[in-house]
Amino acid sequence: MLIYSEAHSQQTKNPLIAKFLIEGGGEFGGDEILTVFFEDGDNQKMRAGQGGFLTLGGQFEFRETKNFMLRASIGIKYTTTAADNANIRLTRIPIHLMPYWVIKEDFRLGVGITSHQNVRLKGDGFVDDIDFKGTLGTRFEIGYKWVAVTYTILDYKSEMGQKISANSLGLSFSYVFSNK
Structure with a gap:
């Protein structure tokens, strides 16, 4: 007696494609939180929404839905003044x-x-240090390949309960590492 058997294997592809994401850029706007006056008579305004940022995260694509993807990231956003003798800075984790x-x-x-x-x-001894509480906000993005224009609607609350707009308009550059 001859027993004949065929083995069929199907290659199942994961419905989710996860890729490593790195993004950086700059944003401008928001309420003025500080004005620094320089010895030469110039001044510089520091705004709540301004700063350069760098984030790391993931881009998630779905095999069955080609027109939809999701990005999640966390990073650092930083702005400082042009003062030579002080390191006054605003930092946050977006x-x-x-x-x-x-x-x-x-x-x-x-x-x-x-x-x-x-x-x-951080006032570096020239102004008091202030901690703000960030709220949940909305972020819009229009992108082409690796560059995008962003707009963020977000508020901070000071230690005294004052609401400060951190709204910003920005330009971001992203790179997604292929997992092929």
Whole structure:
């Protein structure tokens, strides 16, 4: 008696594609939180929404839904003054969760949530240090390949309960590491 058996194997592909994401850029705007006056008569305004940022995270794509992806990231946002004799700075930790509608692979539109944690103004002895509480905000993005224009609607609350706008308009550059 001859027994014949065929083995069939199906290659199942994971429905989720996860990739490492790095993003950086600059943002401008928000309420003035400090004006620094220099010896030469110039001054510089520090605004709540301004600063350079660098974030790390992931980009998640779905095999069955080609026009949808999700990005999640956490990083550092930093701004300082041009003073030579002081290190006055505003630092915060931005956290972003952004779903995107992908148009023709290269264009993306995103609307998501953001939060800034550990928002701190360090006065370096020239002004008092201030801790702010970040609230939950909305972030919009229009991107093409690795560059995007961003707009963030976000508030900070001072230790005294004063609401400060950290709204910002920015430009970001991102790189997604292929997992092929």
